[in-house]
Amino acid sequence: MFQTLKRLAGKKGSPEGTGDNPSAPSSPDELVNIRSYRRPDRRAILEIAREAFSGVSLDENIEQAFGAVGGHWTEHKKDAVDYDLQNNPSLALVAELGDEIAGFACNRIYPARSTGHIANVAVEERYRRRKIGRWLVEGSMELLRQKGMKYVRIETLEQNERGRNFYPALGFEEIGRQIFYFKRL
Numbered sequence: 001m002f003q004t005l006k007r008l009a010g011k012k013g014s015p016e017g018t019g020d021n022p023s024a025p026s027s028p029d030e031l032v033n034i035r036s037y038r039r040p041d042r043r044a045i046l047e048i049a050r051e052a053f054s055g056v057s058l059d060e061n062i063e064q065a066f067g068a069v070g071g072h073w074t075e076h077k078k079d080a081v082d083y084d085l086q087n088n089p090s091l092a093l094v095a096e097l098g099d100e101i102a103g104f105a106c107n108r109i110y111p112a113r114s115t116g117h118i119a120n121v122a123v124e125e126r127y128r129r130r131k132i133g134r135w136l137v138e139g140s141m142e143l144l145r146q147k148g149m150k151y152v153r154i155e156t157l158e159q160n161e162r163g164r165n166f167y168p169a170l171g172f173e174e175i176g177r178q179i180f181y182f183k184r185l
């Protein structure tokens with residue numbers, strides 16, 4: 001089981017400038033519990049998954065170009081997160097404030113390559129820019145180390161400006177770029 005307590009950081013950056021954090025709580029005194037996922041967290045995580053990825057999801061890009069493909073794109077994102085919760089529950093972390101889930105990270109491991117994979121991380125919009133994302137990634141890396149991993153990978157879309165800043169700020173090095181294609185059959 002993983003757990004670490006953090007004090008919620010003061011707001012960083014301007015909400016107007018980033019689109020983040022429009023109604024963040026003002027008190028910096030709250031404690032954030034970064035802890036292992038438990039089954040009752042699932043509903044709150046899937047709700048964040050549905051809402052957090054607008055503008056930064058391949059499924060949304062596909063829907064914009066081709067129309068809805070087998071349901072709304074937010075459902076595909078939710079299903080992808082749910083897959084990891086079902087298949088790798090012991091590798092998922094949540095950020096809990098009081099009785100509220102403010103964010104999550106879903107992780108995978110590839111033991112043959114000693115490599116962990118942070119598959120999805122998201123923080124509810126009103127809690128962004130207060131270091132919760134950083135703590136979820138740092139917590140994930142600690143958890144992956146505990147599982148014997150020596151490396152960690154993560155991807156973000158070029159259009160994801162937050163992601164492009166977020167991962168280098170956490171020490172990740174860019175190792176390649178990929179182009180995604182899609183076609184009607």
Ligand SMILES: CC(C)(COP(=O)(O)OP(=O)(O)OC[C@H]1O[C@@H](n2cnc3c(N)ncnc32)[C@H](O)[C@@H]1OP(=O)(O)O)[C@@H](O)C(=O)NCCC(=O)NCCS
Pocket residue numbers: 012018020052053056121122123124127128129130131132133134135155156157160161162163165166167169
């Ligand atoms: C990416 C995300 C998880 C970051 O969570 P967060 O709690 O706001 O991030 P933090 O406050 O810990 O920020 C850590 C660092 O990331 C960078 N960063 C985060 N958000 C940023 C933004 N909007 N603009 C520029 N840099 C940003 C900064 O370097 C920041 O450090 P700083 O605040 O000291 O400057 C959050 O924006 C999110 O949920 N986005 C939508 C889902 C998503 O894109 N997930 C990643 C998919 S690959």
